[in-house]
Structures are given as structure tokens and as C-alpha cells.
Amino acid sequence: MTEADFLQLPDLAARSLGGAVVYANDEFFASRENLISPGAPDFDPSEFGHKGKVYDGWETRRRREPGHDFAVVRLGVPGVVEGVVIDTAWFTGNYPPYASVDGVNLEGYPTYQELLDAAWEPVLDRVALKGDAANAFVVDDDRPWTHLRLNIFPDGGVARFRVHGHARPDPAFLTGTIDLAALENGGDVVACSNRFYSSPRNIIGLGRSRHMGEGWENARRRDGGNDYVVIRLAGQGCVDHVEIDTSYFVGNAPGSARLSGIPNGDAMSDEPSWVELVPRTALLPDCRHRFRVDSPTPVEFVRLDVYPDGGIARLRVNGRLI
Numbered sequence: 510m511t512e513a514d515f516l517q518l519p520d521l522a523a524r525s526l527g528g529a530v531v532y533a534n535d536e537f538f539a540s541r542e543n544l545i546s547p548g549a550p551d552f553d554p555s556e557f558g559h560k561g562k563v564y565d566g567w568e569t570r571r572r573r574e575p576g577h578d579f580a581v582v583r584l585g586v587p588g589v590v591e592g593v594v595i596d597t598a599w600f601t602g603n604y605p606p607y608a609s610v611d612g613v614n615l616e617g618y619p620t621y622q623e624l625l626d627a628a629w630e631p632v633l634d635r636v637a638l639k640g641d642a643a644n645a646f647v648v649d650d651d652r653p654w655t656h657l658r659l660n661i662f663p664d665g666g667v668a669r670f671r672v673h674g675h676a677r678p679d680p681a682f683l684t685g686t687i688d689l690a691a692l693e694n695g696g697d698v699v700a701c702s703n704r705f706y707s708s709p710r711n712i713i714g715l716g717r718s719r720h721m722g723e724g725w726e727n728a729r730r731r732d733g734g735n736d737y738v739v740i741r742l743a744g745q746g747c748v749d750h751v752e753i754d755t756s757y758f759v760g761n762a763p764g765s766a767r768l769s770g771i772p773n774g775d776a777m778s779d780e781p782s783w784v785e786l787v788p789r790t791a792l793l794p795d796c797r798h799r800f801r802v803d804s805p806t807p808v809e810f811v812r813l814d815v816y817p818d819g820g821i822a823r824l825r826v827n828g829r830l831i
């Protein structure tokens with residue numbers, strides 16, 4: 510996989526997916542939690558605090574003894590890592606010259622002490638970093654991890670740590686009726702007609718959106734066609750009921766929408782065999798719509814068509830894996 514490819518995959522460490530930075534051996538200058546903050550890091554050249562220059566990142570003190578610094582990240586959902594970004598934005602005279610990444614796959618809810626004592630495995634061997642740069646590295650390892658350890662050599666500051674890959678949720682929690690499309694359950698967006706304002710992946714994220722920017726918003730369409738998003742479900746499943754949520758899309762909700770499924774897994778085929786899950790139905794602005802689905806055919810992909818364009822806050826595809 511190339512850097513361009515892995516950057517398209519979800520960030521498994523993102524706070525919005527339940528990721529957390531659970532430990533750092535030192536965070537004298539700047540807090541470890543900033544590593545997984547959303548968006549690009551801020552920088553105000555005039556801002557100083559009691560401990561020095563304020564950075565939107567994780568920054569350790571200058572080391573005066575041998576060793577190196579590290580931070581431990583719990584992934585929001587366990588997963589296979591295809592690439593990491595160690596972003597040293599704004600760290601120039603104080604970035605770490607080298608970094609490496611280790612992983613561990615632990616059941617349950619390990620304490621930080623259990624994490625420190627865990628048998629970590631190398632995920633990314635020691636690499637050279639550039640200062641003030643989004644250092645991207647492809648990872649070639651198909652083992653799933655629950656936690657990653659970012660090691661910096663010997664010390665310094667990292668603004669953001671992004672962990673791109675495929676979710677591999679615990680199958681023990683994929684029983685009964687679940688949201689087959691949810692990112693946390695292993696669903697993901699595989700195609701989308703237009704992602705001009707915001708990512709279509711938002712519609713399968715955790716929880717409800719809090720404003721328009723947390724949904725999927727395409728551009729105004731001027732060509733007579735319609736916008737769509739295709740989602741690979743957690744696996745083959747029978748759909749019971751769906752939710753199409755236009756919350757916060759008031760002047761820019763779709764006029765109507767349709768949900769179809771593809772049973773054979775060939776979403777990219779020119780002639781997939783479509784199953785109608787929700788026929789084309791008028792939508793209201795700023796409204797959670799729920800629809801019962803009456804189709805016995807299991808599907809592996811769903812396609813949401815919006816007519817002609819417009820924003821969607823969330824799509825929930827509730828059903829049972831077969």
C-alpha cells in the first residue's frame with residue numbers, strides 16, 4: 510500500500526472513534542492528549558506559558574540522561590495498521606530526530622502499569638523524522654493491535670500521531686442486531702460521488718453529530734445527476750431497519766434518498782445485483798428518519814443515493830450478521 514492509499518483509511522487512534530493517549534513517560538512542555546486531537550495543530554508565535562513555549566502537541570523536556578521518551582495510545586477500535594503519520598508540525602529546534610512504533614494486542618481494559626509491562630512487538634522500525642513535517646510511513650504488518658507505543662529518540666515534540674488502517678473489532682460484540690455500517694463494527698466507506706465540504710466517513714462515526722460539519726456534505730450539483738456513498742458493511746448481513754439522519758442540514762438536506770444493497774460483494778461492478786432496502790423517499794431537513802426494511806436477502810455493501818445532492822449527518826444500517 511502506498512502513502513496516498515493509506516491516508517484514505519480511517520484514523521483508528523482518533524478521539525472521535527474512542528482513541529486515547531493513556532500514558533507518556535514525560536509531558537513536561539505539552540500534554541500527550543494533543544497527539545490525537547482532530548484537525549491541524551495551531552501555533553501562536555507569541556504564546557508562552559509558565560513552562561515555556563506553548564505547543565499544540567506532545568512535548569517532553571530535554572533529556573539529561575540516557576534513554577528515550579514514549580507515549581502509549583489506545584486505539585478506538587482494534588485494527589490492522591497500514592500506515593502512520595508522525596506529524597512534527599511547528600516543532601523545529603525541538604523535534605525528535607528518530608521515532609519507532611510498537612504494538613500490543615490485549616483483551617479487556619489494561620491499566621497503564623499492565624501496558625508498561627506488556628510484551629510489545631515492533632510495528633515500525635526506527636525511522637528518521639523531519640521537523641515541522643507530516644512524516645508518513647507505510648506499515649507492512651497484518652497483525653491487529655489494541656494499543657500502539659510511539660517512541661521518540663531521544664526526546665522532543667510531536668504534534669499529531671495518526672494511525673491509519675482497517676478496524677478489526679472483537680467479534681464477540683458483533684452479535685444480535687448491530688449497526689452493520691458503523692466504523693466501530695468494521696464498516697467503511699468505499700466510494701463516494703463528492704466529498705467537497707466534509708468526509709462521507711462521518712456518517713458512520715460514533716454517536717450523533719453536533720453540527721453540520723460533523724456530517725457528510727457534498728457540493729451543490731449542477732449536472733442533473735445525483736450524489737451517493739457506498740459502504741462496505743461489517744460483513745454479510747440481513748438489514749432490519751435503517752436510520753437516515755439529516756440533522757443540522759436545514760437549507761441543504763437532500764430532497765429524497767434511496768438505500769440499496771449489494772448481496773454479492775461486488776460494489777464496483779458495472780452491473781451489481783441490487784436489492785432495494787429503502788425505495789426513493791422524500792426526506793425532511795434536520796430530521797432523524799427511521800425506516801423498516803423488509804428484505805430477506807443478506808447484503809454486504811449498501812449504497813445511499815441522495816437526490817440531487819445534500820448533506821447527511823448519520824446513516825445507521827441495523828441488522829444481523831449471517
Ligand SMILES: NC(=O)NC(NC(N)=O)C(=O)[O-]
Pocket residue numbers: 538560561562563564568571602603
Ligand atoms: N522554544 C522552545 O520551544 N523551547 C523549548 N520548548 C518549549 N516548549 O518551550 C525546548 O527546549 O524545546
